[in-house]
Amino acid sequence: MNKQKTISETPIDIEKIRADFPILSKKVNGKKLIYFDNGATSQKPVQVIDAIANYYKDQNANIHRGVHTLSQEITVLYEKARATVQKHLNAKSANEIVFTSGTTESINLVAHSFAKKFINKGDEVIVTAMEHHSNILPWQQVCEERGALLKVVPINNEGELIMEEYKKLLSDKTKIIAVAHISNTLGTVNPVKEIIKLAHEKNIPVLLDGAQAVPHTSVDVQELDADFYCFSGHKLFGPTGVGILYGKEKWLNELPPYKVGGGTIKTVTFEKTEYADVPLRFEAGTPHIEGGIGLAAAIDYVNDIGLDKIAAYEHELLIYATAALQKIEGVKIIGTAKNKASVISFVVEGIHAFDLGTILDQLGIAVRTGHHCTQPLMAHYCIQGTVRAAFAFYNTKEEIDEFIKGLERAIAMLK
Amino acid sequence: MSIEETENEIVEEFEMFDDWMQKYEHLINLGKSLPMISEEKKTEDRIIKGCQSRVWLNSELKDGKVVFTADSDAIITKGMVALMIRVLSEHTPDEIIDAKLGFVEKIGLTQHLSPTRSNGLVSMIKQMKLDALAYKSKR
CATH class of the missing domain: 3.40.640.10 (Type I PLP-dependent aspartate aminotransferase-like (Major domain))
Structure with missing residues (x-):
């Protein structure tokens, strides 16, 4: 706990970091891109x-x-x-x-x-x-x-x-x-x-x-x-x-x-x-x-940023997004291990992950949907696939808010 | 109505919508209104596997025309499936084989035909044409 406290006293400079990633200012389907498909691939800073x-x-x-x-x-x-x-x-x-x-x-x-x-x-x-x-x-x-x-x-x-x-x-x-x-x-x-x-x-x-x-x-x-x-x-x-x-x-x-x-x-x-x-x-x-x-x-x-700072910041994003998702009716998080990285997979009762991903995409929000190349794991949970939001250090709580709003909208449309 | 006439009808229908939201709502409604096929017809050999959503397709030949029935576990895919059935079902094998299906692009839903989506729709169209081809060669 002490370690995390010290780190949050010197938070990462999110504005500066986001400015390093040109693609983050892109618009997708007329909306500001919110990129949560970091588990599939991450975006690249200008330095790279x-x-x-x-x-x-x-x-x-x-x-x-x-x-x-x-x-x-x-x-x-x-x-x-x-x-x-x-x-x-x-x-x-x-x-x-x-x-x-x-x-x-x-x-x-x-x-x-x-x-x-x-x-x-x-x-x-x-x-x-x-x-x-x-x-x-x-x-x-x-x-x-x-x-x-x-x-x-x-x-x-x-x-x-x-x-x-x-x-x-x-x-x-x-x-x-x-x-x-x-x-x-x-x-x-x-x-x-x-x-x-x-x-x-x-x-x-x-x-x-x-x-x-x-x-x-x-x-x-x-x-x-x-x-x-x-x-x-x-x-x-x-x-x-x-x-x-x-x-x-x-x-x-x-x-x-x-x-x-x-x-x-x-x-x-x-x-x-x-x-x-x-x-x-x-x-x-x-x-x-x-x-x-x-x-x-x-x-x-x-x-240069520091992987300990990155881990602490992403942990904050994970806790924040998990709490917000848990408030939405019908959402079930798949994978609730005590020790977790900033990756959240979830299903919504009665709604296919593909449909959710399609509507979120229209809102400029990139998530991954499907079996994530882990079909035996899907079989374990008796599901066809999940929606996965994986956060990187360039993501923000504001983006998570937008994602939650988008998800609620998608659920309302698809129910 | 010919395949092309049905396609034009769909294009006009979608022109009424101002934004993507209405377009998708329409698609979702079309998906919901497509008669479900019975569970026993959702057999492994009739499943069209995509990476994301699954589509089941059945066909039969009635009076020289191919009649398609289909289902999907994803509602947006099912909406697209409903459109495909509306366009292609109850036509002769030759008409189905020759269909260009340009309406998908005109109604701005081309991303559903992109192979990266792997949602089963591309494979479904291919299967519909293969079924038509099979009926043609049987005659």
Whole structure:
């Protein structure tokens, strides 16, 4: 409590922040845009947009290859971006940071490479009932290929993992555990430190899907003792098409390459190839150079504001919106975990989420509707989909007021 | 009435509305007034899956004309479905296959035809035409 009090004494400068995001002054359907679809993707500050534009205007060359000045300069900048990510996650070494195309690719990389070496017939992989499809399908696929079993940690009605059940699932057969740090649909912040501690007691590695966590909270991979941590640039106010796989160096060194090609090698003959050391071994082809540069700019941007301040402010928005939603008749919030990020999913009795989303869109309010790529989770709650409002630090209580008014109007129309 | 005449009628109907709110209210009312199809006809093989809302479509051939019945779990989608049925139902397979359906754009509801919406409507139109094609080839 003390911590929050101190933070609210130095609040974030919301006017200044909003001015950094050009898209926030846009009108949609003739109305001022209210953007609450931050769980799907976040908006970008000028600092990120400028970094990308500047790359093409002034810095463009291929990296890791050329002897010419431009190539050397951009190589230094790209590797500096890697170091920015390393520092941001508090990874031990920049070798533990692999640039990928996003969370989905990061998970696919680990699942396929890890399975090839470590997963065999009769082995088990543990995921949870609240995972995004991207943290289910790669595991489901490798389990099918290797004859292994996919085990699922169940959740309670609040949308929290049932830890007793998790403990029961851990066995000598368990080869890896893949868990969302924060649920994209429910906003639940999972007890990942405890999950990892319990897994490590049995020497089982843990992969965390951090896609929804990095925009809301600071992550210290060493403190968590995570073996793998994945996230996407675009949800962290950076560009699309770039993401990160953090892996402990000892694990990355164990994994065979996933995609191979230019940039991943030491020597190639037609008989045999010697692959490069990590992380370059996993970065085939010309990478998303401006993506890496833009991601570093985004990380610098959130760190300038301070992720602790961001978390405290977003928590205020969450409490404010939750209270307002609970006052509307027929609204049921899906996901009421004690520890929640600024994501609210809800259903309205007798009204389809798609209809609500359509009317809100006419009012300039962008929310996400549907199953949020978590169909097994929807099945758990026996619903087809929800409306999801996910708040970022550039959102305001005034916007929440407008959203509540819009929602009431939509409900009146659709009833 | 030909398909085109019905389309023109709908366009005129929507021209009476001043703003989006009235337009959507009309669509919602159309959705509410579309006769529901019975639960046993909402079978898995007749469901048109969209990412967001689901549409069930049935058709039969009566006196050389295709008669469509449909339902959706979302009311706005159901309103769009009602419009499609009004335009296409009780026409010959050839007329249905050739229908341009330009009215959707004219009444300013094109976002419901954008593939990103994945609301089942685009797939529904495709299925209506496929059904018509199937009846045509059977003759």
